Amino acid sequence: PLLPSDSASPSPADTYRHRGQRRALVAALRGRGIRDERVLAALGAVPRHLFFAPAFEAHAYHDKAFPIGEGQTISQPYTVAYQTELLALGPQHRVLEVGTGSGYQCAVLLRLTPHVHSIELNATLFAATQRRLGALLPPEGPAPQLRCGDGSLGWPEAAPFDRILVTAGAPGLPPALLRQLAVGGQLVIPVGPAHEQRMVRVVREGPDAFAREDLAPARFVPLLGAGGWQ
Numbered sequence: 229p230l231l232p233s234d235s236a237s238p239s240p241a242d243t244y245r246h247r248g249q250r251r252a253l254v255a256a257l258r259g260r261g262i263r264d265e266r267v268l269a270a271l272g273a274v275p276r277h278l279f280f281a282p283a284f285e286a287h288a289y290h291d292k293a294f295p296i297g298e299g300q301t302i303s304q305p306y307t308v309a310y311q312t313e314l315l316a317l318g319p320q321h322r323v324l325e326v327g328t329g330s331g332y333q334c335a336v337l338l339r340l341t342p343h344v345h346s347i348e349l350n351a352t353l354f355a356a357t358q359r360r361l362g363a364l365l366p367p368e369g370p371a372p373q374l375r376c377g378d379g380s381l382g383w384p385e386a387a388p389f390d391r392i393l394v395t396a397g398a399p400g401l402p403p404a405l406l407r408q409l410a411v412g413g414q415l416v417i418p419v420g421p422a423h424e425q426r427m428v429r430v431v432r433e434g435p436d437a438f439a440r441e442d443l444a445p446a447r448f449v450p451l452l453g454a455g456g457w458q
């Protein structure tokens with residue numbers, strides 16, 4: 229688990245005020261239809277303000293995406309909750325996140341399973357996020373496997389994955405991600421033109437059988453790379 233959220237008294241970095249703001253955020257997410265209590269507890273535990281530069285901390289508990297530099301964003305809390313709920317993630321599942329960004333979604337995933345791989349294309353963001361997660365996550369807790377590279381090609385050496393979560397918008401389903409899904413596994417990915425995607429869930433029902441469900445409208449920054457926008 230991420231400290232200091234589990235400790236009885238808050239640290240100077242995560243105060244009663246921040247915790248109160250997180251409780252209000254979780255109530256708002258529940259009001260918007262997020263039902264999975266494990267997901268709500270995960271968002272209630274991860275100090276989102278620590279993924280912001282101090283000057284912008286006041287924005288951390290609004291239900292909004294926010295710029296993190298390099299033209300990228302930390303996803304809106306509702307989107308993080310919605311995608312995580314769709315994943316139906318259990319503690320035994322091995323998950324790959326494509327688009328580490330700030331590391332916030334990665335920290336939320338780590339509350340639900342210790343088996344998290346996350347890959348980020350942008351080297352500047354990758355370096356900052358690797359440092360941030362190293363400082364935030366307790367050394368005795370589970371650590372994510374992080375890599376800088378093209379996540380539209382997946383992470384072949386670590387495949388298969390029970391769950392794959394893509395946090396950038398793709399023009400179509402990246403074939404490498406379908407190949408790296410375990411049978412019975414699920415891929416959650418926004419798919420569609422650059423400015424209006426749909427959340428898509430794909431279940432691998434057999435070695436050659438995939439069931440696709442098109443869900444709510446979504447709006448993400450583009451997934452770049454060989455299996456994304458080139």
Ligand code: SAM
Pocket residue numbers: 300301302303326327328329330331332333334347348349350353377378379380381395396448449450451452453454456
């Ligand atoms: N999950 C992130 C978080 O919690 O902050 C938000 C991700 S942001 C909406 C999308 C991220 O995907 C950006 O950081 C972007 O650099 C990254 N990205 C885009 N194409 C990628 C690719 N092919 N492989 C890995 N990361 C990619």
